[in-house]
Structure formats: structure tokens, C-alpha cells
Amino acid sequence: MTLTRRWRITLRAVALGYLALLLLAPVGVIFYRTFEHGVGAVWDSITTPAAVSAFWLTVEVAAIAVPLNTIFGIVMAMALARGRFRGKWLLNAAIDLPFAISPIVIGLALVLVFGVNGWFGGALADAGIKVIFSVPGIVLATIFVSLPFVVREVTPVLREVGDEQEQVAATLGANGWQTFWRITLPAIRWGIAYGVVLSVARAIGEFGAVSVVSGKIAGETQTLTLLVENRYGNYDVSGAYAAATLLALIALATLLAMTLIKPRREENE
Amino acid sequence: MIAATNITKRFGDYVALDDVSLEVPDGSLTALLGPSGSGKSTLLRIIGGLESPDEGSVQINGEEATTISPQRRGIGFVFQHYAAFKHMTVHDNVAFGLKIRKQPKARVKERVDELLGIVGLAGYAARYPSQLSGGQRQRMALARALAVEPRVLLLDEPFGALDAKVRAELREWLRRLHEEVHVTTLLVTHDQEEAMSIADHIAVMDHGKIEQVGAPRDLYDQPANSFVMSFLGPVSKLGTKLVRPHDIALSQHAIEGAAQAMVSRVVHLGFEVRVDLMLAEGQAVEVQLTRHEADELELSSGDIVWLRTAGAAALRA
Numbered sequence: 001m002t003l004t005r006r007w008r009i010t011l012r013a014v015a016l017g018y019l020a021l022l023l024l025a026p027v028g029v030i031f032y033r034t035f036e037h038g039v040g041a042v043w044d045s046i047t048t049p050a051a052v053s054a055f056w057l058t059v060e061v062a063a064i065a066v067p068l069n070t071i072f073g074i075v076m077a078m079a080l081a082r083g084r085f086r087g088k089w090l091l092n093a094a095i096d097l098p099f100a101i102s103p104i105v106i107g108l109a110l111v112l113v114f115g116v117n118g119w120f121g122g123a124l125a126d127a128g129i130k131v132i133f134s135v136p137g138i139v140l141a142t143i144f145v146s147l148p149f150v151v152r153e154v155t156p157v158l159r160e161v162g163d164e165q166e167q168v169a170a171t172l173g174a175n176g177w178q179t180f181w182r183i184t185l186p187a188i189r190w191g192i193a194y195g196v197v198l199s200v201a202r203a204i205g206e207f208g209a210v211s212v213v214s215g216k217i218a219g220e221t222q223t224l225t226l227l228v229e230n231r232y233g234n235y236d237v238s239g240a241y242a243a244a245t246l247l248a249l250i251a252l253a254t255l256l257a258m259t260l261i262k263p264r265r266e267e268n269e
Numbered sequence: 270m271i272a273a274t275n276i277t278k279r280f281g282d283y284v285a286l287d288d289v290s291l292e293v294p295d296g297s298l299t300a301l302l303g304p305s306g307s308g309k310s311t312l313l314r315i316i317g318g319l320e321s322p323d324e325g326s327v328q329i330n331g332e333e334a335t336t337i338s339p340q341r342r343g344i345g346f347v348f349q350h351y352a353a354f355k356h357m358t359v360h361d362n363v364a365f366g367l368k369i370r371k372q373p374k375a376r377v378k379e380r381v382d383e384l385l386g387i388v389g390l391a392g393y394a395a396r397y398p399s400q401l402s403g404g405q406r407q408r409m410a411l412a413r414a415l416a417v418e419p420r421v422l423l424l425d426e427p428f429g430a431l432d433a434k435v436r437a438e439l440r441e442w443l444r445r446l447h448e449e450v451h452v453t454t455l456l457v458t459h460d461q462e463e464a465m466s467i468a469d470h471i472a473v474m475d476h477g478k479i480e481q482v483g484a485p486r487d488l489y490d491q492p493a494n495s496f497v498m499s500f501l502g503p504v505s506k507l508g509t510k511l512v513r514p515h516d517i518a519l520s521q522h523a524i525e526g527a528a529q530a531m532v533s534r535v536v537h538l539g540f541e542v543r544v545d546l547m548l549a550e551g552q553a554v555e556v557q558l559t560r561h562e563a564d565e566l567e568l569s570s571g572d573i574v575w576l577r578t579a580g581a582a583a584l585r586a
Contacts, residue, residue, distance in 0.1 A: 170340050171319075173417060
């Protein structure tokens with residue numbers, strides 16, 4: 001399709017304007033408002049005991065949820081792309097459930113299953129394990145909402161790479177484990193990396209499901225998103241902005257880390 | 270020697286291989302030739318252990334191999350689309366099997382250098398597959414397969430993804446390589462010219478069955494049936510007989526009992542001249558002449574000629 005110059009420029013302007021209005025402007029405003037009163041005020045605001053605790057809780061939850069979902073995601077992607085079994089379509093559909101269900105509903109469902117009056121709640125309470133209104137509940141909710149990302153990033157890459165390299169490795173004497181580590185994993189590593197970035201962003205940014213199961217105990221079960229909401233609700237607008245910026249910085253750091261480990265040479269065809 | 274005995278393979282209702290038996294003699298370069306869907310690749314994959322047969326058995330060098338994993342079968346496999354390990358250099362691709370076998374580093378390097386020399390890729394060790402041409406990638410894939418000293422080499426349409434010129438060069442090269450290395454080789458192709466030019470044995474397949482096995486010349490001169498005859502080269506139908514177009518001689522003088530035809534077109538293809546004829550009963554026939562023969566006849570369209578068969582291969586249609 002060829003477009004006239006005028007049309008190309010118009011389309012470009014519309015696309016950039018759309019991005020600017022909906023993405024860049026709000027994020028920019030947050031940064032601007034955060035540092036409006038200087039860096040010192042921001043520093044004070046994010047080093048309060050509640051903020052520090054929320055930061056570490058967020059990191060801790062992501063550090064548990066994301067690796068688990070990464071391992072699960074790779075296994076599921078292998079099953080979906082390579083496996084031949086009955087009910088594959090059902091599994092494929094089930095993986096998208098966290099996308100389809102509202103996070104609030106996920107949170108409520110977890111309360112129904114693990115809450116004190118839930119299915120397992122009584123047994124867990126007897127064993128001295130508290131899930132709801134505690135960190136395990138937040139971890140479960142986060143795992144649930146960030147589950148599909150790695151699967152959905154890795155499956156198409158596996159399909160595109162095909163299984164001939166794996167078959168060649170087998171004929172050259174490699175066992176399944178060696179083939180996975182030396183052939184499959186390097187071939188899908190960018191799919192995994194993007195899946196991890198998306199999972200981290202979702203994990204640290206989750207609000208709805210976490211808000212239902214956390215109990216929002218400051219210094220204990222308050223994550224960064226909950227802290228933002230709490231401060232905003234208490235008319236501490238600049239405090240909310242500072243916490244929001246901290247959230248954004250974690251996401252940026254993840255993205256940067258992924259970009260840095262990417263090799264200089266792209267080996268695509 | 271590779272022996273596949275009474276192999277049957279179904280994919281759902283589709284019968285890919287129907288009670289097929291094949292023997293590949295030691296040190297030979299055998300081609301499995303057939304149209305797509307004839308089952309030739311499936312047979313190759315079963316011999317390589319990448320697919321398991323529903324019935325039948327595979328033996329390699331006298332050892333039962335039907336249930337042995339490809340990992341332990343002692344085979345080298347080369348795919349049409351190279352299956353290069355894209356994240357590894359040429360050296361690491363070729364070294365893969367040796368490293369899996371935990372060979373000492375110095376030995377690996379020595380062997381890889383030797384192989385890269387054999388396949389004409391010396392000096393390319395540090396490159397990545399994406400920096401090689403298709404023909405170079407396929408030679409790298411061959412070196413990689415040869416590195417582990419396989420008992421048999423299995424090639425699945427190895428030149429199918431290359432353009433005509435490179436394909437012809439690699440055919441020649443493979444033929445010479447085989448004379449040097451002498452590993453028992455089974456090659457799948459749908460290209461009769463490729464099979465004829467490099468294989469010493471050809472098994473012609475169609476619809477999940479082997480139609481005929483033999484030396485290229487025998488298949489060409491004594492085809493078992495009309496399928497083999499027409500798959501191995503052009504065929505003209507003369508009355509009730511199938512004849513090679515170059516086995517028909519033309520005469521401008523009436524011959525007793527010979528078929529009469531009118532020249533409809535003369536096409537000069539360099540050394541070869543193709544003559545399209547129309548028989549008296551309205552049937553089209555194609556004849557191949559050498560340039561000399563055509564010059565002597567001075568044919569032009571509209572001429573009346575008499576046809577007789579001159580060569581050996583002729584089948585009742």
C-alpha cells in the first residue's frame with residue numbers, strides 16, 4: 001500500500017498524539033508532580049517505615065511469584081507447543097482465565113477458598129497458617145493474575161522455532177535435559193525475557209486482587225499499590241505520587257536489566 | 270546395512286507407509302525417490318528413530334533398532350531447512366555432538382577443523398549460521414552430522430531449499446564427499462535428476478509403497494511399471510506403448526506399419542530439439558532429437574513424418 005506524503009504525516013501525528021495523550025502525559029505529570037517540591041521531600045516520603053515495608057513486600061511478592069510463573073510458563077508452553085494430548089484446547093483456554101476474570105473477583109474467590117470460613121481456611125488455620133490478610137494470600141493473588149504472560153510469550157516462539165533443532169540434537173546424542181538446556185532454552189530466551197518483564201510489571205502493579213486478600217495492614221500487608229491508594233485516600237497527594245514513581249522505577253529497572261543482558265548480536269535470520 | 274522390514278505407519282486414517290521393506294547396502298548412497306505424500310520422508314524418519322512405526326522393524330548393521338531412541342541409533346540426520354543451531358557459531362554447531370560425548374577440548378577442535386576443511390568451510394568457524402548462505406549452512410549441517418561418525422547418514426531433501434545452481438553444485442560435492450567418507454547414506458528427494466545423478470541405488474516410492482528398487486540406469490531402461498517410467502523421465506504414448514521421447518526416430522519417407530504424424534511445433538533447446546507431433550488419430554506425441562538429427566530432417570511445422578521406436582524401454586500402457 002502506498003500513501004501520499006500528507007497521509008503518512010497525518011497518520012504518524014495521530015498515532016503519536018494518541019500515545020502522548022493517553023500514556024506519556026499522565027506518566028509525565030506524575031513525575032513532574034513528584035519532584036515539584038524537590039528531591040528531599042520525595043526521599044522523606046519514600047523512606048517512611050510504611051513505605052520501606054511496602055517496597056520490600058512488593059519486591060518479595062514479585063520475587064516469589066515471577067520465578068514460579070516463569071518455570072510454570074515454560075513447562076506449559078512446551079506442553080502446548082510440542083505435546084499431543086487430549087483436552088489441550090481446554091488447558092489452552094484455562095490459561096487465559098486470569099485475563100478474563102476481574103482481579104476483584106479473583107481476590108474474592110481466594111477468600112472463599114482460603115479464608116477463615118473457606119474450603120481450606122479451617123484446616124490451614126488449625127495448622128497455624130494464615131493465608132488471607134497475610135503475605136501468602138498476596139503471593140497467591142499475584143501468581144494468579146500474572147500467570148498467563150510467560151506462557152503466552154513463549155508458546156508462539158516455540159512454535160516458530162519448530163522442533164527440528166531438537167531432533168538434530170537428539171540424533172547427535174543429546175538427552176532430553178541436555179537438549180532443553182543447550183538448544184530449546186537459548187532459542188526461546190527472548191520470549192521468556194519479555195514474558196518476565198510483563199509478569200514483573202503485572203505483579204508489582206496488581207491492585208484489585210491484592211487489595212481484597214491483603215487486609216491492608218500498614219507495615220505488614222501493604223504493597224506499594226495499596227500504599228499509593230492509602231495515601232491518596234488520606235489526601236497525601238504528593239506522598240501518593242512519590243510512591244507511584246517508585247513503582248514506575250522498579251518497572252523501568254526490570255526493563256533495563258532485560259535490555260542489558262541482551263547480547264550485542266541478533267542471531268535472527 | 271540398513272534394513273527396514275514390513276513397515277506400516279498410519280496417521281489417523283491415512284496410511285503413510287503400507288508394508289514397506291527396504292535394504293540399504295553398506296557404503297551405498299541410496300535415494301528414496303517419489304512425489305510428495307509418497308511416504309519417503311516418513312520412512313526416513315522411522316529409520317532415524319524420529320518416528321516410530323505401527324508395524325515392522327528397523328535394523329542397523331544387523332542390530333535391532335526399532336525401539337532404540339535416535340540418541341543411541343548412531344545416525345546422522347540432515348534436514349531440508351538445515352536446522353542450524355542459530356545461537357551457536359559454526360564451530361559450536363559442528364562440535365555439538367562431540368561436546369555431548371565429553372571429548373577433550375583439543376580433540377574437539379582438531380576434529381571440527383578437519384570437518385570444516387572437508388566441507389569447504391575452513392575459516393568460517395567463528396561465524397553464525399545467519400552469516401552463511403543456504404548452501405554453506407547445509408554443508409555445516411553435514412559436517413555436524415558427520416562429526417559423531419554415524420553408522421548411517423540420513424538426508425531429508427537436503428538440497429530442496431536451495432536454488433538450482435547451488436543445488437547442482439552440492440549434488441556433485443555430496444557425490445565426491447561420499448566417495449571420500451563412504452558412510453552408508455540414504456537420501457530423500459522428489460527430484461529424479463538429483464536421484465539419478467548422485468545415487469548408486471534408487472527406491473521409487475508412490476502412495477506408501479516401494480514400486481521398484483535398482484541402479485539408476487536399470488530403473489530408467491527397465492521400469493517395472495508406468496509410474497516408475499514416467500517418474501524417472503519424460504514419456505510419450507505411441508499407440509498402446511509408452512516410449513521415451515528420445516527413443517522415437519522420425520523419417521520423412523513412408524515406412525510400412527509405422528505411425529504417421531504431422532509436425533505441430535519444433536522447439537530448439539540448445540543441443541536438444543523437441544518436436545511436438547500430432548498423430549493421424551489426433552493424439553499428441555513428444556519426440557526428442559539431437560540437434561544433428563533435427564538439422565538433417567529440416568523439419569518445420571506442417572510436415573508429415575513417420576515414427577518408429579528405436580530404443581529399449583517401452584511399456585504396454
